[in-house]
Amino acid sequence: MGQCLCSKKRQQGEDDSDQHVEFVGSNVHLITAQEVWEQKLSEANREGKTVLVNFSATWCGPCRMIAPFYRELSEKYPSLLFLLVDVDELPDFSSSWDIKATPTFFFLRDGQQLDKLVGASKPELQKKITAILDSVAESDK
Template identity: 75%
Template sequence: MGLCFSKSGSDRFDSDQHVEFVGGNVQPVTSKEDWDQKLSDAKRDGKIVIANFSAAWCGPCRLLAPFYSELSEKHPSLMFLLVDVDELDEFSSSWDIKATPTFFFLKDEQHIDKLVGANKPELQKKINAILDSVK
């Protein structure tokens, strides 16, 4: 399982190594207000939210990004969000993010589960459990 704890010069990546973090049905969160609106929309639509707190410089985050995008396409009944911990530093701190990626699962704007690390099988397992619980 991969984790990133802090950014340093050696963790930086060149622009030619850029990975598309927002693909499929993944929605970027650009502000606290944007977050609040997306959670409100999810609650209104009866969707469970999966929020990926990630960073562009984080290797495990970059490796997991295509899989996260794939999941968002496979499960349109869920809302997949992406929060860049550098762009929304204060907001991310309010969620007590210690490592990236960190995934929060929310239902009706309430935290129901959490996963820390780039663990594809565990992320899939948690999504399947959530989908089974709403059937």
């Protein structure tokens, strides 16, 4: 449900200076470089947080649709670290994660992938967050 293929590129000459405004904010952190990625993962490991990464694109309709919900989730679940990677801004990095459609969400803990969701399904994203938090709570007992 609701996904864009990554092969679609934004229109040439489009000004994207304000494109990320609707995607970030609250507790969502935009990843702009590999160094920022590594810094955020280190921070999450130190703080014992699970990372939720949204590989997205500003031109993608489903990405735009789920962005406000993703921001709401970041406020509702401060025990998670919410990251956003724009596949057009970091194409090589996104390719290294084998992103074939946007949005694609990854759940990471201690640098390891726990789960993945392709598409903009709010109920499915909520269900996966709940399952991840429940499994982390169990493992902490």
